[in-house]
Amino acid sequence: MYRWEPHIPRGSLLCVVESSCCEEFILCSEDSQFFVRRRAANGGHEQTARGPYARAAKAWIELSSGHQHAAKVAS
Numbered sequence: 466m467y468r469w470e471p472h473i474p475r476g477s478l479l480c481v482v483e484s485s486c487c488e489e490f491i492l493c494s495e496d497s498q499f500f501v502r503r504r505a506a507n508g509g510h511e512q513t514a515r516g517p518y519a520r521a522a523k524a525w526i527e528l529s530s531g532h533q534h535a536a537k538v539a540s
C-alpha cells in the first residue's frame with residue numbers, strides 16, 4: 466500500500482504538520498516536501514516517499530484513520 470523507507474534527515478529543519486493520536490503517524494515537511502513518518506521496529510524512523518502536500522496528507526489521513534488503540538479498554 467505505502468512503501469516505507471528509512472528516514473534520512475537532510476540537515477534542514479523537520480517540521481511536524483500533523484500528528485495522529487499516540488503519534489503513530491506524523492505528517493512532516495522538510496525542504497518544502499511532505500511525507501509521513503512512523504517509528505520503525507528497530508527504534509529508528511521510516512517515511513513514505515517525499516512529495517507534494519496533497520499526496521502526503523492523503524496518505525496520512527488513510528494511515529491514521531486505520532489506527533486503533535491496542536491497549537484501550539472499552540468502558
Ligand SMILES: [Zn+2]
Binds near residue numbers: 485486487488532533
Ligand atoms: Zn491512538
